[in-house]
Amino acid sequence: MEFFFEEQFSIQVEKAIEEAELLTSAEFKLHIEESCNEDLLDRAAFVFSELELHKTEKRNAVLLYVSVNDRKVSILADAGAKAHLPEEFLSNCLSSLINDFKLNNHAEGIRSCFLTIASALKSHFPYQENDVNEISNKVSR
Numbered sequence: 001m002e003f004f005f006e007e008q009f010s011i012q013v014e015k016a017i018e019e020a021e022l023l024t025s026a027e028f029k030l031h032i033e034e035s036c037n038e039d040l041l042d043r044a045a046f047v048f049s050e051l052e053l054h055k056t057e058k059r060n061a062v063l064l065y066v067s068v069n070d071r072k073v074s075i076l077a078d079a080g081a082k083a084h085l086p087e088e089f090l091s092n093c094l095s096s097l098i099n100d101f102k103l104n105n106h107a108e109g110i111r112s113c114f115l116t117i118a119s120a121l122k123s124h125f126p127y128q129e130n131d132v133n134e135i136s137n138k139v140s141r
Helices: 007-021 040-050 087-102 106-121
Strands: 027-033 061-067 072-077
Touching: 007 027, 007 106, 027 040, 027 106, 040 061, 040 072, 061 106, 072 087, 072 106, 087 106
Parallel strands: 027 061
Antiparallel strands: 061 072
């Protein structure tokens, strides 16, 4: 699972985030850790806060949290985005992502996940020509 920490993987994910953010004004972030020694959702919420994803103007940031060694993933959306993303929809996104991971399609799975969410948000948060990238597209660790 070393590839999660390789530069080529990060480049692919950053391009996927750029692609998703051209569909919507929502912001996307991938955070990767080796392990999660606490409740998955608690850790994802902590990371969400630490990365200040709750500070976007429209509260429309989406975090994909991956704990590599534990093989755990979580999607956390801020209030604005979450209002338009039903739990079942996010659960289906996670299931698809997990299936992609099982097939060793990690970067493509993340891309697909972000694009699916961006497509769901684009009518609520349309991309604007003067859109400001409020959150860095860099993979955080």
